[in-house]
Amino acid sequence: MPKYFMPTTLLSGKNCIKRHPRHLLHGKKCMIITGKQSAVVSGALGDVTDVLKENNVEYDIYNKITNETGITEIYNLARSMKDDGVEYIIGIGGGSTLDAAKAAAVYAANDIEPMEIFDEKYANKPLTVVCVPTTAGTGSDTTQYVMMTLDDPRKKRSFSSEVCFPYATYLDARYTMTLPVEVTRNTAVDALCHAVESYLNVQASPFSDTVALEAIRLIGQCDAALVAGKFSEADREKLLVAASSGGMAVAHTGLNVVHAMGHQITCTKNVPHGRANGALLVEFIAWCAKADIMRAVDVITAFGSDLSSLKRFMNRVAPMDCEVTEKDIDEWIDNSITDGIAMNCPGTFTHDDERKIYYNALVNKDRKYNVW
Ligand SMILES: [Fe+2]
Structure with missing residues (x-):
């Protein structure tokens, strides 16, 4: 029997923080975890602190989170929060920041060593x-997943627990209006992949x-905006809702081989996460069509496209501008991390399939698809 568990309360729309302040109040002392800039520039930090001040909540701000923030830094932050009697956490930012907030919440409540979080x-x-x-993009605001950066060797590792769903998430598209075009595109493609x-x-x-x-449909409605790099507030709202919806979807199914394969491209070619996944997406859909044509068609129909048009869209929005050789592909297959996740594929996924997807997506770029 299918199970659906999503305990996060979603508040959305313009000024949702000020319209629904009570979901921001969970004690007398709070830690705000952010990156260096976006929380301030977007106006989100000001809206949050206004509510905290009005309700006499004491707060500290930790604004040093980046994509590379390591596990020890988050662990030490949580230890100091514990010493200071912090009662709850507000994370403002992108996926790395929200994941740091979720991990710090575990450390601050438990006497464990850094690696025991896994x-x-x-x-x-x-x-x-x-x-x-x-x-x-990441959908971290609606999932139980947390991605962390290990200190040595410096690589990503994730954990997952139902107790790690956020209590509440505020979705105000105004906070994404200042996002640079490239980040908007990469994160939208990531959300589409989710x-x-x-x-x-399966x-x-x-x-x-x-x-x-619904996430695929909303992103498809923004295809022209993503190509042009110009976004109305309505476009931003659609992309934000799509990202959180994509998170809600993978919270229940887990990801699939696109993310596992894209991870190798990101690690060896330094290609942004969303763009690396996006480069493989059309080939993945084409592969899935062999096992379940109807569901593959559902995806393309929801996006409002056909496979060739989706490929052209990806080439314009998330182009792969690095050289990939067959030797690179051989190494990625040797280091393959798809084995565990391939069981989610609608069909038996072999290393040969993996090789074909890499090759057709990254080397045989002029490949033509059937009309659908
Ligand atoms: Fe992702």
């Missing part, structure tokens, strides 16, 4: 986390399908 078993419930995303990988997934259910297809 055991995914905690004696105490994490501190309450409220998320205010300022990007529209939704497609969830829909073309773990999919009617509940995850609903949010996955």
Whole structure:
């Protein structure tokens, strides 16, 4: 029987923080975790602190989170929060920041060593986390997943626990209006990959399908804006809702091989996460069509396109401008990390399939698709 568990309260729309302040209030002392700029520039930090001041909540701000913030830094931050009697956390920013907030919440509530967070078993419930995303991509604000950066070797590792869903998330598209075009494109493509990988997934259910297809549809409605690099407030709202919907979808199905394969491109070629995944997406859909043509067509129809048009869209919005050789592909296959996640594929996924997807996506770029 399909299960759907999503305990995060979503507040959305213009001024949602000021219209629904009570979801921001969970004690007398709070830690705001942010990156260096976006929380201030977007106006989100000001809106949050206004509510905290009006309600006499004491707060500190930790504004040093980046994509590369390591696990020890987050652990030490959580230790100091514990000493200072911090009762809850508000994360304002992109995926790395929201993930840092979710991890700090676990450390601050539990006497564990840094690496024990990956055991995914905690004696105490994490501190309450409220998320205010300022990007529209990762969906961290609606999932139980947390991605962290290990210190040595410096690589990514994730954990997952149902206690790590945020308590509440505020989705105000105004906070994404100042996002640079390239970040907007990369994060939108990432969100599209989340939704497609969830829909073309043996773990999919009617509940995850609903949010996955809506995310694909909303991003498809923004295709012209993404190509032009010009976004209205309505476009920004659609992309933000799509990103959180994509998160809700993968929270229930898990990701698929696109993310596992894209990770190798990101690590070896320094290609942004969304762009690396996007480069593989059309080939993944074409591969899935062999196992389940109807669901592959559902994806393309929801986006409002055909496979060749989707490929052209990807080439314009998320072009792969680095050289990839067959030797690179050989190394990625040797280091393949798809084995565990391939069980989510609608069909048996072999290293040969993996090789074909890499090759057709990154080397044989002029490949033509059937009309659908
Ligand atoms: Fe992603």
